[in-house]
Amino acid sequence: MYLRAHRGGAFSLRLLDDAVPAAELHLDLRHAVRDLCKAFPDSYWRELDAARAYPDAFVKALTGAGYLAALIPEEYGGSGLGVAEASVILEEINRSGGNAGACHAQMYTMGTLLRHGSDAQKQAFLPKIASGALRLQAFGVTEPTTGSDTTQLKTTATRKGDRYIVRGQKVWISRAEHSDLLLLIARTTPVEAVKKRTDGLSILLIDLRGAVGRGLTIRPIRTMMNHATTELFFDDLEVPADTLIGEEGKGFRYLLDGLNAERILIAAECIGDGRWFIERATRYAKERIVFNRPIGQNQGVQFPIARAHVNVESADLMRFKAAELFDRGEACGSEANMAKLVAADASWEAANVAVQTHGGFGFAEDYDIERKFRETRLYQVAPISTNLILAYVAEHVLGLPRSY
Numbered sequence: 001m002y003l004r005a006h007r008g009g010a011f012s013l014r015l016l017d018d019a020v021p022a023a024e025l026h027l028d029l030r031h032a033v034r035d036l037c038k039a040f041p042d043s044y045w046r047e048l049d050a051a052r053a054y055p056d057a058f059v060k061a062l063t064g065a066g067y068l069a070a071l072i073p074e075e076y077g078g079s080g081l082g083v084a085e086a087s088v089i090l091e092e093i094n095r096s097g098g099n100a101g102a103c104h105a106q107m108y109t110m111g112t113l114l115r116h117g118s119d120a121q122k123q124a125f126l127p128k129i130a131s132g133a134l135r136l137q138a139f140g141v142t143e144p145t146t147g148s149d150t151t152q153l154k155t156t157a158t159r160k161g162d163r164y165i166v167r168g169q170k171v172w173i174s175r176a177e178h179s180d181l182l183l184l185i186a187r188t189t190p191v192e193a194v195k196k197r198t199d200g201l202s203i204l205l206i207d208l209r210g211a212v213g214r215g216l217t218i219r220p221i222r223t224m225m226n227h228a229t230t231e232l233f234f235d236d237l238e239v240p241a242d243t244l245i246g247e248e249g250k251g252f253r254y255l256l257d258g259l260n261a262e263r264i265l266i267a268a269e270c271i272g273d274g275r276w277f278i279e280r281a282t283r284y285a286k287e288r289i290v291f292n293r294p295i296g297q298n299q300g301v302q303f304p305i306a307r308a309h310v311n312v313e314s315a316d317l318m319r320f321k322a323a324e325l326f327d328r329g330e331a332c333g334s335e336a337n338m339a340k341l342v343a344a345d346a347s348w349e350a351a352n353v354a355v356q357t358h359g360g361f362g363f364a365e366d367y368d369i370e371r372k373f374r375e376t377r378l379y380q381v382a383p384i385s386t387n388l389i390l391a392y393v394a395e396h397v398l399g400l401p402r403s404y
């Protein structure tokens with residue numbers, strides 16, 4: 001059983017025993033998240049989009065209700081749920097017309113700290129992350145000159161006594177302006193001094209509060225959708241040596257550990273988007289009368305919607321396959337990657353179908369189709385581009401030669 005306990009108007013999730021059937025738990029979660037999202041209708045997201053503003057009220061409500069602490073074990077104040085449940089929460093946000101991208105990283109970035117941090121670090125940070133008192137939703141990997149080639153990243157963290165001196169630049173670091181902490185990957189041993197290029201990278205948990213102006217500059221990047229993303233400039237930022245997570249030089253392995261959860265969760269957001277687009281397209285196709293009949297009576301209109309539905313539902317199966325493997329602690333790299341690929345493709349197909357079905361109104365801001373279309377397009381590129389997933393599948397699943 002699990003309990004949704006009311007706490008000062010908000011409710012928190014607590015697992016009481018593991019025997020609750022997953023389907024029941026998921027259904028209950030879906031209803032609860034949908035209820036919360038009702039207070040944040042299309043107009044809420046539309047206005048934020050126009051102003052390129054952060055959804056503070058939504059994130060506050062979600063945090064207060066305990067959803068962003070779903071993956072944090074109960075001993076640290078979270079709900080101790082699995083990635084399957086977390087994925088249902090994020091899916092429902094996107095399915096309601098919202099955008100979980102504003103805060104999804106608060107759910108999973110802490111995984112690196114949970115799996116590789118010291119007891120002292122976990123005690124210091126996890127309860128505050130669970131309550132929302134601390135936000136850890138910025139993750140600094142991508143760099144302007146090396147992009148997808150992560151092992152070549154140029155940002156360095158050089159040990160000097162009891163400090164690291166961080167120097168370099170990151171790009172596309174989302175939510176840094178809305179996060180207290182940043183999980184940063186940087187090179188601690190020069191690439192020439194390591195045997196494998198994956199060695200010598202380390203993860204630091206950096207307190208952003210007070211860092212700006214003391215060696216860190218954050219510059220927002222305006223994008224085609226409302227996504228609080230930034231460039232970070234590290235100019236000899238000094239951080240305490242105990243910000244290191246796990247062992248020095250093992251950061252790349254820790255990074256990989258966290259990617260599967262992220263890919264499954266983002267696949268779920270794409271599925272949420274896909275279902276939203278199909279719902280809107282179907283509704284409009286039934287209502288819109290042209291040539292004296294609903295446009296949805298034409299197979300030329302209904303088939304693309306039906307095909308998009310088939311593809312979203314198929315992607316959903318791969319999402320749950322990957323999530324179940326992850327939650328059982330089994331290897332799920334290929335499934336997580338495949339789930340992300342098929343879900344992102346399905347949501348993008350559904351987005352195109354929704355625009356086409358709406359004709360001219362697909363382009364009108366008031367219908368929200370164009371906003372969601374812009375939002376879901378991101379997942380062909382981030383957090384990993386489609387080509388890099390195909391390269392992974394070709395090499396690691398099919399045994400084809402490494403292409404890069």
Ligand SMILES: Cc1cc2nc3c(=O)[nH]c(=O)nc-3n(C[C@H](O)[C@H](O)[C@H](O)COP(=O)(O)OP(=O)(O)OC[C@H]3O[C@@H](n4cnc5c(N)ncnc54)[C@H](O)[C@@H]3O)c2cc1C
Binds near residue numbers: 175227382384386
């Ligand atoms: C809005 C937004 C938010 C983001 N948030 C974050 C964040 O919070 N933290 C973070 O670290 N990063 C973030 N990213 C970065 C994102 O992960 C990268 O954009 C993505 O991994 C691709 O890297 P890149 O942009 O450098 O493209 P590149 O690596 O330059 O690739 C450009 C194109 O070339 C293709 N390509 C490159 N190499 C190959 C190859 N060997 N074979 C075939 N095709 C190839 C790619 O598929 C891509 O289509 C974000 C990006 C965006 C746009």
